[in-house]
Amino acid sequence: MNWKLVVNFCVTVLLALMLSGGVLAQESKPISLPQPQLDGGKPLMQVLKARKTSREFSDQKISEQVLSNLLWAAFGINRPDSGRRTAPSSFNRQEMDVYVAAPEGLFLYDAKEHSLKPILSTDIRAQTGRQNTAKEAAMNLVYVADLAKMGDAPEAEKIPTAWADAAFICQNVYLFCASEGLATGVRAAIDRDALAKTMKLRPDQRITLAQHIGYPKK
Numbered sequence: 338m339n340w341k342l343v344v345n346f347c348v349t350v351l352l353a354l355m356l357s358g359g360v361l362a363q364e365s366k367p368i369s370l371p372q373p374q375l376d377g378g379k380p381l382m383q384v385l386k387a388r389k390t391s392r393e394f395s396d397q398k399i400s401e402q403v404l405s406n407l408l409w410a411a412f413g414i415n416r417p418d419s420g421r422r423t424a425p426s427s428f429n430r431q432e433m434d435v436y437v438a439a440p441e442g443l444f445l446y447d448a449k450e451h452s453l454k455p456i457l458s459t460d461i462r463a464q465t466g467r468q469n470t471a472k473e474a475a476m477n478l479v480y481v482a483d484l485a486k487m488g489d490a491p492e493a494e495k496i497p498t499a500w501a502d503a504a505f506i507c508q509n510v511y512l513f514c515a516s517e518g519l520a521t522g523v524r525a526a527i528d529r530d531a532l533a534k535t536m537k538l539r540p541d542q543r544i545t546l547a548q549h550i551g552y553p554k555k
Contacts, residue, residue: 365455366455367447367450367452367453367454367455368444368452368453368454368455369450369451369452370401370404370405370408370451370452370453371401371402371405372405372451373405373406373408373409373410373413373451374402374405374406375409378516378517379515379516381512384512384515384516385512385515387515387516388511388512388515389515390521390522390523391520391521391522391553392468392470392522393470393473393520393553393554394470394473394474394475394520394549394551394552394553394554395551395552395553395554395555397475397551397552398475399475399476399519399550399551399552403517403519404437404476405451406513406517407510407513407514407517407519407550408435408437408446408448408451409423409448409451410423410509410510410512410513411423411424411435411446411478411506411509411510411513412424412433412435412446412448412506412509413448413451414448414449414451420449422448423509424502424505424506424509425502425505426502426505427487427490427498427501427502428490430486430487430488430490431486432482432483432484432486432487432499432502433480433481433482433483433499433502433503433506433545434446434480434481434482434483434542435478435479435480435481435506436456436478436479436480436481436536437453437476437477437478437479438460438461438462438464438465438476438477438478438479439460439462439475439476439477440460440462440475441458441460442455442456442457442458442459442460442461443455443456443457443459443461443536444456456536456537457535457536457537461532461535461536462474462476462477464528464531464532464535465477465479465527465532465547465549466524466526466527466547466549467526467527467528468524468526470522470549471524471547471549473549473551474520474549474550474551475550475551475552476549476550476551477547477548477549477550478510478547478548478550479532479536479544479547480503480506480507480544480545480546480547480548481536481538481542481543481544481545482495482496482499482500482502482503482542482543482544482545483541483542484499484541484542484543485539485541485542487499496543499543499545500545500546503545503546504546507523507546507548510523510548510550511523514550518552518553519550519551519552519553520550520551520552520553520554521548521549521550521551522548522549523546523547523548524546524547524548524549525546527544527546527547529543529544532544
């Protein structure tokens with residue numbers, strides 16, 4: 338018996354088991370976020386005064402608590418009894434999905450569970466926009482419309498409605514960032530076909546806008 342071949346075979350099987358049922362299975366589990374802090378923050382008029390688009394960032398990381406607060410402000414559930422959200426959507430279809438592109442990978446925000454669902458383990462920030470700021474920011478939010486959730490809405494209305502609903506979320510993020518001292522900026526210059534392929538989106542999922550977020554460069 339060739340023991341070297343046997344050993345190599347066993348190692349190969351072990352690695353396959355680890356990748357299929359161990360390590361990757363653990364990485365695919367949703368990541369629970371801390372409960373959002375719903376008190377504090379600056380008064381609305383001060384936030385509106387401070388709201389602006391920024392294109393330069395420091396290398397400071399965003400904490401889990403700040404990320405939790407940010408995603409809840411963006412499109413979290415603010416009325417648990419009805420499941421309604423912090424941003425409006427046409428006929429309450431809630432067709433927008435918020436993806437988080439970070440150095441650790443790509444995640445989908447689950448508002449109901451207030452958690453992050455791992456989608457990819459690679460850093461795709463550079464693909465979320467044609468500007469260098471896409472890869473320089475601590476994270477990028479990608480707003481994806483799931484047209485399947487829009488039901489019997491007229492086809493001609495689906496895309497304009499999705500863009501409007503995405504804009505509501507963007508503004509929530511702008512105001513949160515102004516209150517928290519974060520830098521942010523929304524952009525439409527995206528290679529949507531390439532990014533959709535990387536994100537493994539379905540044909541009825543459409544990328545609308547992306548928004549970079551980080552701490553301002555000092």
